[in-house]
Each structure stands twice: as C-alpha cells, then as structure tokens.
Amino acid sequence: MDRRQFLKTGTVAGISLHAFPYHLFASLTKKQAVDRVKLGPMGVEVSRLAQGSGTNGSGGSSNQTRKLGVQGLADLWKAAYDHGVTFFDSADQYGTHPHLKVALKGLPREKVTVLTKTHASTEKEMRADLDRFRREIGTDYLDIVLLHCMMDADWPARKKGAMAVLEEAREKGIVRTHGTSCHTLGALRTAAKTPWVQVDLARINPAKIAMDADPDTVLSVLREMKKAGKGVIGMKILGVGQLAGRIDEALQFALSLDCVDCFTIGAESCDQMEDLVRRIPPASVRA
Numbered sequence: 001m002d003r004r005q006f007l008k009t010g011t012v013a014g015i016s017l018h019a020f021p022y023h024l025f026a027s028l029t030k031k032q033a034v035d036r037v038k039l040g041p042m043g044v045e046v047s048r049l050a051q052g053s054g055t056n057g058s059g060g061s062s063n064q065t066r067k068l069g070v071q072g073l074a075d076l077w078k079a080a081y082d083h084g085v086t087f088f089d090s091a092d093q094y095g096t097h098p099h100l101k102v103a104l105k106g107l108p109r110e111k112v113t114v115l116t117k118t119h120a121s122t123e124k125e126m127r128a129d130l131d132r133f134r135r136e137i138g139t140d141y142l143d144i145v146l147l148h149c150m151m152d153a154d155w156p157a158r159k160k161g162a163m164a165v166l167e168e169a170r171e172k173g174i175v176r177t178h179g180t181s182c183h184t185l186g187a188l189r190t191a192a193k194t195p196w197v198q199v200d201l202a203r204i205n206p207a208k209i210a211m212d213a214d215p216d217t218v219l220s221v222l223r224e225m226k227k228a229g230k231g232v233i234g235m236k237i238l239g240v241g242q243l244a245g246r247i248d249e250a251l252q253f254a255l256s257l258d259c260v261d262c263f264t265i266g267a268e269s270c271d272q273m274e275d276l277v278r279r280i281p282p283a284s285v286r287a
Contacts, residue, residue: 020206020249023287025256031284033277034084037262039231040198042170042177044143046113049280050087050233051080051273052266054094055240062094067268074102079270081107083277089264090137091117092129093148097136104138114139115233115264117148117181117201121158126165130174143176145169146201153186156194163196179230185212185221192224199231204260206253207246209239222259234263251276251283 033049053073054062064073073096077088081103088103090096097116104112116133120126133142145166147159156163169175179199182188191197202225203211204218212218222232234254237243243250254263267273 020246020252022249022252025252026287027256027284029284030281031255032084033280034086039144039233039261040177040179041229042198044113044177044199044231046087046233046262047085048262049085049276050089050115050262050264051077051085052089052235052264053077053096053099054089054091055266055268058093060093060095062096062266064266064268065095065099068099070099070102073099076267076270076273077103078107080267080273081112083274085273085277086111087113087115087262087264089115089266091148092133093117093119097133101136101138109139113143115144115146116142117146118162119148120162120165123161123165126162130165130169134174141174141176144199145175145178146199147178147180150180150182150187150191151184153184153190155180155187155190156196167196177231181235182212185217188212188218188221192221192228192230195228197225197230199233200225201233201235201264202260203236204234204254204257204263205237205239205243205250207239207243207250209242210236219257219259222257226259232260234260237263237265247276247279248283248286251280252286255280255284 035048036045037048038045053064056063090100118129120129166175166178177198179197180191181201182191191200202222208214225232237254238250
C-alpha cells in the first residue's frame with residue numbers, strides 16, 4: 001500500500017483504521033510541539049501545536065469551558081505555555097475570551113499568539129467584534145482573526161464588509177493576519193482562490209471524521225493554498241475525539257503533511273496536553 005492508496009482507503013469502523021503504514025509517513029527530521037512555525041504572508045510565528053478551546057463549541061460554551069471553568073481553562077493555557085506551546089486557539093462562539101484574558105495575565109503578551117474567530121458579516125458587526133474581542137481578552141491587538149465556519153462557496157460576497165474591516169485593522173496593527181475556518185469543500189476551495197485569505201483553519205485527519213471531503217481531496221486544496229503562500233492550520237486532527245485510541249497514527253499523519261504548517265488540538269486537561277507534547281516527537285519519525 002502506498003500513501004495515496006492509504007488516503008483513499010483509510011476508514012473508520014468502530015473507531016478503528018486499517019493498519020497504519022507508519023513508514024510511509026515517517027519524517028526524516030524529528031518534529032516538536034514547540035517548533036516555531038511562521039504562518040502565511042505576514043509570517044506570524046506560532047508553536048507547531050496550538051492549545052484549542054472548542055472541541056465541541058457553540059452558543060458561547062465548549063467542552064473545555066463546561067469542564068474546566070474560567071480558572072481551569074486559563075490554568076491549562078498557562079501550563080501549555082510553560083511547556084512551550086504558545087499558540088492559543090479561541091473563538092467568540094466558544095465563549096473562551098474571558099478564560100483567555102485570565103490566562104494572559106502574567107504572561108509576556110508578545111510571546112503568545114492569540115487566534116480568535118468571528119461570525120461578523122458587515123463592517124459594523126466586525127468593528128464591534130474587534131473592539132469587544134480586545135476588551136474581553138484584555139489585549140490591544142489580535143494575532144489571527146478568522147471568519148468562523150464558512151459554509152457557502154460564495155462566502156466572500158456575504159462577508160465583504162467584515163473582510164474590508166479586517167484588512168484595515170491589519171494595516172493599522174490591530175490584527176496581524178486574517179483568514180477563514182471552513183466547514184464545506186466549496187467554502188474551502190473558495191478560500192484557496194481568494195487572495196484576502198492569508199491563513200486557513202482546515203479539517204484534516206486520516207479517517208475522514210468531521211471533514212469537508214476525503215483526505216485526498218482536502219489535501220489537494222490545501223496544497224493549492226500553500227502554493228499561493230497561505231498559512232494552513234489543521235484542526236479535527238483527532239476527529240473530534242473519535243481517534244483518541246489512535247493518537248499516534250493521527251499525529252503522524254498530520255505531522256507528515258507538507259501543506260499543514262501547524263495544528264490545534266483541544267486537550268481538556270494538563271495531563272492530556274502534556275501527553276500530546278510527549279507523543280509528537282516520536283510520532284513524527286516512527287517507521
């Protein structure tokens with residue numbers, strides 16, 4: 001079995017995959033969760049692993065907020081920072097801005113990369129979100145702001161006002177870079193072709209769990225993005241937790257991809273976060 005064949009035939013059956021061909025995905029260079037990676041045309045620096053906060057996030061809450069509370073999630077982010085994971089993934093939809101504000105207290109702001117996401121469509125909505133987000137997080141600027149959960153292929157027409165405000169905010173230093181998170185193949189293909197998109201958050205794992213299409217198809221679009229100079233952040237690496245029993249395979253798959261710069265995983269405890277940090281180096285080179 002070669003890599004292309006595996007991508008086409010890897011399936012989930014009782015949360016299991018076909019025997020994973022480790023040798024096809026082994027890197028020649030060991031990779032670390034704390035590796036410094038520069039994203040897209042603005043070169044925003046992140047750690048290879050991001051500590052996520054919305055494995056299942058909607059309506060202003062998430063797994064992490066419900067389980068950990070404000071101080072608990074803040075402590076998890078601080079623990080991640082202590083382990084070299086300086087990329088913090090949040091969203092208005094997850095309700096995690098107050099948690100992030102507590103986490104940032106006592107940390108050097110310039111050494112933490114903050115990602116958040118917005119549902120704003122109009123100029124007015126986007127200006128209000130930028131002001132509110134910065135106030136809620138307690139920061140003068142936001143590193144990465146994404147248009148959250150693009151579903152329609154024509155999303156640029158509907159998000160034109162918000163896009164203009166984010167571009168203006170980037171020019172003023174309020175936002176360092178901007179882009180999209182996509183939840184359909186049509187939206188993802190549009191993001192690849194849209195120059196305004198500097199960074200994309202894309203769903204990718206070897207088992208086609210909570211993805212926009214099969215891995216081969218998604219990867220073809222992500223390679224188009226990389227060719228255009230965009231930064232690509234992977235998400236759903238563990239299939240919304242369904243690949244928790246196949247963590248090494250899922251990590252090795254993500255780490256092997258030349259079109260994914262880094263990825264976010266929503267650990268729900270310090271033990272889980274530390275386990276990911278430990279697993280990534282051996283997973284990257286396992287043959």
